[in-house]
Amino acid sequence: MRRTAATEFGASEVTERVDIGGYPVEGYGFDVVFECVGLAATMGQALECARAGGTVVWVGVARPDALVSVSPFTVYRRELTIKSTYTNPFGMERAVRILLDNKVNWASLITHTFALTEFDAAWDVFTQNSGLKVCIKP
Helix, strand or coil, X not given: CHHHHXXXXXXXXXXXXXCCCCCHHHCCCEEEEEECCCCHHHHHHHHHHXXXXXXEEECCCCCCXXXXXXXXXXXXXXXXXXXXXXXXCCCHHHHHHHHHCCCCCHHHXXXXXXXXHHHHHHHXXXXXXXXXXXXXXX
């Protein structure tokens, strides 16, 4: 479900862990890799999937105690750029404008809607990763 949605929102390729077909220093791999899960293991895998000169963006929010094993020499040799995301105090106005202008079909991201009295059911959907965005309405 999430991979299909990512493609519908413009991702050129969406994969699980993938054999990139060769060595990144020989040009194999992806120009940009977005890790959206937030697990240390998948963050490390994202680094393995980037081609030499590529960029890895860690979007997923990892636990505060999570650690990713990264070889500084690999980052140096492959000239990788590692970026992350965080709350940007200047992005809210732009995000609201994009939503208001209907530039993104944001409503399709909400796959489940529950009343506040159905919180337990909503939590089950969320923790089982069986939806994209779970909405609770008071």
